[in-house]
Amino acid sequence: MIYPTGRAVLLAAAGAPAALVIGVLLPGFWYIGLGWPVFVFALTAIDAVTGAWPREPQAGLAIANTAFVGADISATVRLSFPRAAPRAVDAIVELSPLIDAPAGPRATIILAGQAGAAAIPLVAARRGVARITGLWLRWTGPMGLAWKQRRDPLDTRVIVTPDVRPVRERGAHLFLRSAMHGLIAQLDRGDGAEFESLADFQAGMDRRAIDWKQSARHSRLLAKEYRTERNNNIVFALDAGRTMCEPLGGVPRMDRAVSAALLSAYVALKLGDRVSLFGFDSKPRIASGAVSGARAFGLLQRLAAELDYSEEETNYTLALTTLGGKLNRRSLIVIFTEFSDPTSAELMLRAASRLLDRHLVLFVVLDDQELTDIAAAAPDTADDVSRAVTAAELLRERRIVTTRLRHAGFHVLESPHNRVGLKLVAYYIDLKRRNLL
Incomplete structure (x- = not known):
């Protein structure tokens, strides 16, 4: 053209x-x-x-085939002319909605000789298969009076997967650090419910563990050692409804939850527990069933990648009733969700209360720093006052819901999005040490 x-x-x-x-x-x-x-x-x-014709240049786009959600993607446009190349060429990439371009999908290629290249910084915004369908090129003639433009059709796919970098970078480190400090040994022996053996009482042991009869018989203090039960059931229930698809720090809440769940699942599998994944919005979407062993982590990762974003309201009654019907033994149920309003929170509370009779339920809630900043900001205009009052009211309603959950017997973990994985692992290990699973 x-x-x-x-x-x-x-x-x-x-x-x-x-x-x-x-x-x-x-x-x-x-x-x-x-x-x-x-x-x-x-x-x-x-x-x-005069100059190069639109059909002459050879163009290509070099981009990674896979990327983690929230991660940067390096895309490079390469261009070469067989003759009489212009000084500069504008390039625009047709992007999928799953990929964002913070500085725009456009780059100016300055040609040195007859070839050149330019990078377009991209960010993987959401999980799924992102398709790049076209590359536009445009340059002017020698006098700058005529644009020469063409479009190259592309069929490039970028698979955006859940962010498992915390699992690779922190999961093994957490497990090894626990072993270095004796945590694994402590979980195996010392605390728990199943009697293991008698040992000499040491400073720091629980005095309630002293076996007085055996101590009198052997004329020295003996304490009972217990073995912590393995093979516990851990269920990660991920809310994929409308409110969980809102961005938090540039990444949807659900993707933050998926990363934290995968990190915790990795540690739980390493500690010998059975893990399952359950996703829901208006109805149940995925259910992995209980798996064990570190090799099963790949299955959980694939299922988490298949959990799609939804614009529907979450049906807690249907989802949690279905989940409760699938569990045939006591389990730790970790629910990742967001309290959008008091009405939905009340429905969630009623549905989850049925699980407390047999199971241990932990709610994981991500702190909304944006709301906190709006409520704490100094108001300069009437609009600032309105925003601050609305944000403060939303935060108050959230505190009311979390307080009611704790009073009802649920465990609640509130955490910033950048630390939720580490805090969830620490909370899970603490529950396991206290033999609450």
């Missing part, structure tokens, strides 16, 4: 006053005023046929 640039249009319009004067003063020679636009058109035509 070839069309005039803004410079050509302005240059042609510059002759309009002269044509108007000629038409007023010399009406018989009005056609002389057309000479300037015709001259500009001729220059534009010459500019269009």
